[in-house]
Amino acid sequence: MAEQAYTVASDSETTGEEKTSPAFPEIAIGIDIGTSQCSVAVWNGSQVELLRNTRNRKLMRSYVTFKDEVPAGGVSDELAHEYDMLSGAAIFNMKRLIGRVDTDPVVHASKNLPFLVQTLDIGVRPFIAALVNKMWRSTTPEEVLAIFLVELRAMAEVKLRRPVRNVVLTIPVSFSRFQLTRIERACAMAGLHVLRLMPEPTAVALLYAQQQQQSAHENMGSGSEKIALIFNMGAGYCDVAITATAGGVSQIKALAGSTVGGEDLLQNLMHHLLPSMDHIFSSHGIEEIKRMGLLRVATQDAIHQLSSEMSVPIDVDLGNGTKISKFLERAEFEEVNKEVFQKCETLIKRCLCDAKLEAEDVHDVIIVGGCSYIPKVRNIVMSICKREELYSGMNPLEAAVRGAALEGAVASGISDPFGSLDLLTIQATPLSIGIQADGSNFVPIIHQNTTTPVRKEQNFTTVHDNQAEALIFVYEGDEKTVEDNHLLGYFKITGIPPVPKGVPEINVCMDIDASNVLRVFAGVIIPGAKCPPPFMEVRMPTVDDGHAWSAQTLHKTYGSTLDLVTVKKKGQH
Amino acid sequence: MFCNSYGLIPVSSSPPPSISPSSLHPRIYYPSNSQLRTKFGSLKAKSKLNDVVSYAELDNRSFYHLLGIPETGTLLEIKQAYKQLARKYHPDVSPPDRVEEYTQRFIRVQEAYEILSDPRMRDMYDKDMAKGLHFAFSARRRYQNDESMEEIGEWKNRWQSQLSELKRRSTRKDSGNSMSWGARMRRQRNEASS
Numbered sequence: 001m002a003e004q005a006y007t008v009a010s011d012s013e014t015t016g017e018e019k020t021s022p023a024f025p026e027i028a029i030g031i032d033i034g035t036s037q038c039s040v041a042v043w044n045g046s047q048v049e050l051l052r053n054t055r056n057r058k059l060m061r062s063y064v065t066f067k068d069e070v071p072a073g074g075v076s077d078e079l080a081h082e083y084d085m086l087s088g089a090a091i092f093n094m095k096r097l098i099g100r101v102d103t104d105p106v107v108h109a110s111k112n113l114p115f116l117v118q119t120l121d122i123g124v125r126p127f128i129a130a131l132v133n134k135m136w137r138s139t140t141p142e143e144v145l146a147i148f149l150v151e152l153r154a155m156a157e158v159k160l161r162r163p164v165r166n167v168v169l170t171i172p173v174s175f176s177r178f179q180l181t182r183i184e185r186a187c188a189m190a191g192l193h194v195l196r197l198m199p200e201p202t203a204v205a206l207l208y209a210q211q212q213q214q215s216a217h218e219n220m221g222s223g224s225e226k227i228a229l230i231f232n233m234g235a236g237y238c239d240v241a242i243t244a245t246a247g248g249v250s251q252i253k254a255l256a257g258s259t260v261g262g263e264d265l266l267q268n269l270m271h272h273l274l275p276s277m278d279h280i281f282s283s284h285g286i287e288e289i290k291r292m293g294l295l296r297v298a299t300q301d302a303i304h305q306l307s308s309e310m311s312v313p314i315d316v317d318l319g320n321g322t323k324i325s326k327f328l329e330r331a332e333f334e335e336v337n338k339e340v341f342q343k344c345e346t347l348i349k350r351c352l353c354d355a356k357l358e359a360e361d362v363h364d365v366i367i368v369g370g371c372s373y374i375p376k377v378r379n380i381v382m383s384i385c386k387r388e389e390l391y392s393g394m395n396p397l398e399a400a401v402r403g404a405a406l407e408g409a410v411a412s413g414i415s416d417p418f419g420s421l422d423l424l425t426i427q428a429t430p431l432s433i434g435i436q437a438d439g440s441n442f443v444p445i446i447h448q449n450t451t452t453p454v455r456k457e458q459n460f461t462t463v464h465d466n467q468a469e470a471l472i473f474v475y476e477g478d479e480k481t482v483e484d485n486h487l488l489g490y491f492k493i494t495g496i497p498p499v500p501k502g503v504p505e506i507n508v509c510m511d512i513d514a515s516n517v518l519r520v521f522a523g524v525i526i527p528g529a530k531c532p533p534p535f536m537e538v539r540m541p542t543v544d545d546g547h548a549w550s551a552q553t554l555h556k557t558y559g560s561t562l563d564l565v566t567v568k569k570k571g572q573h
Numbered sequence: 574m575f576c577n578s579y580g581l582i583p584v585s586s587s588p589p590p591s592i593s594p595s596s597l598h599p600r601i602y603y604p605s606n607s608q609l610r611t612k613f614g615s616l617k618a619k620s621k622l623n624d625v626v627s628y629a630e631l632d633n634r635s636f637y638h639l640l641g642i643p644e645t646g647t648l649l650e651i652k653q654a655y656k657q658l659a660r661k662y663h664p665d666v667s668p669p670d671r672v673e674e675y676t677q678r679f680i681r682v683q684e685a686y687e688i689l690s691d692p693r694m695r696d697m698y699d700k701d702m703a704k705g706l707h708f709a710f711s712a713r714r715r716y717q718n719d720e721s722m723e724e725i726g727e728w729k730n731r732w733q734s735q736l737s738e739l740k741r742r743s744t745r746k747d748s749g750n751s752m753s754w755g756a757r758m759r760r761q762r763n764e765a766s767s
Contacts, residue, residue, distance in 0.1 A: 225652060247660075248660075249660060251656070413669070424659060426659055426663065451687075453676050454683070455680060513664075513676065514676050
């Protein structure tokens, strides 16, 4: 039996209204800000086009150099040599640092970068500074990102000969909602309006959906559902997504992400080559920065060469009597980074498990990102997915930005006469969202991999007799205890009637709308009450920097007096 | 444990009014409640009366009705219907002035799809329908509860996912030649006689 291709049912009431929308809506551009490289693409009316900078480059380095008065970013700037980026004046890896506190291991690992990352280890934002005229000038990851985005925007406006305001940005799967607010803030500083923040592999999934739809049209074939696994590993992050695609609709089944990437491979290898590295570079003197730069460049080159060679010579004179001269085997590189590769394996397996799929169910395996050229990474993906070859229809470095540009066109309401934009992404939540209850347990209300938009609710009750108030702590993550998850915010509900513990019904409802805005509603339900206390509606996240403190202080101040427990259902003990 | 000053109700000599658990039972459904609230709260000038009525209708329709498929629909038909409706109601593609309304509809379609595409939950739902409990909205709550009950034991979870995996596979096998046993037999007979 031939399967019916999916078509949009003609619906006069909707199509009629769509036609009356403004004649020339602004097409949002797609931006992929990578930890190391970045690119911009836009729907040009018939296809997606990557924009080139004045030096004719499609991929630009993500960094900003601070010198004298005007900082310059990697969009317009051209480095005479890689070492210039490592002189202390340039800030890069903003995507690894943004929205993180100084107790975060990722921030600590960044202390080896050739600019200043200073931590006080108390849960506030780290101090970040660039070397300008032999002084450390402070900045923030948001500011650096904003300067970079201003350059990108200027370049796009010149290329497109129109003002650019709306953007679709790709983000790592593992970003918390707090980190998303930092990205939005940087965009706002750059005068950009974020139409969508799209997890990177879901952008790739959209490009895949378009390719599948086109090939289905060409072959006059059926619009049968295809499952694809997308593995994306760049310099800063590793993401996995599983999508079920049919008729241009990409339905995200599962997402998994982690902060491992090329930067970890690089740092591990640097430590391997120079075990005393942390000690030598801890002072961040001008000479040390220069040496750190030399080691970084040499190590980076070696990793690149090891993608095609089985062994490479490393010869670098760090001065001061420190010299590294050796042959590095590919196997040695793989051994040094065993843990990183194991993490990649776990992510893929978890994603398959969450999607309730076996490797055999997957039709296409897509691997993208800078690390997709590393033989070990390809081997891992192929062996877990049990196949001999990978999907070959995409440029691994351009797939995400192309997907973002497609989403930009679709979300801007653009349609294509040839049906190339009859696309839709049905997103899922990468992390669970819930509240603190039953002691310091995290009780998810919206589970991980739930399709959005969504609205879910759950009832809780008091832990003390006559408890009149309760604190709602909202967390995001997938760990059992709240301390290991991201705090998004907190608020108090009042007016609980004076009754024994376990009796009041406290309803907590979470809503993620079409633009991925999270709202938490909470209040006490009093049956039959003429004027019950009003419910609270809180848009999350509400926390700012240093949020780890506020939760601790609240716990110290109130103890368990304002706690909640989940309502036990019948037959459940 | 004693409540300290904060959050403590002033102790009165008379015992607190007792509210028996059973009197709490008449339940306020929060989503529909807040729908009305946001509707009126946002003061959309347009009369939404018709929409509100249609929500009520949606609530009373079965999941099959919602997806526009017969109760004998195969997994393939469910998936197709879901993707078609998603393309109509998903906020990314819905007309700008009806996003809010269509989002509500999308969430309902999503819920119907989630229940019906899972063989175990579909089975439970079908049984409830047979008993006459065919109200999609209350049914949803039932399955949600069931879902969270699963989480009590990891073993149970795993066992159930294995079971549903087996069922899924058998359903998929069936969906390959999406007809009933009788229809297959008839076709075989026809083929044999021709």
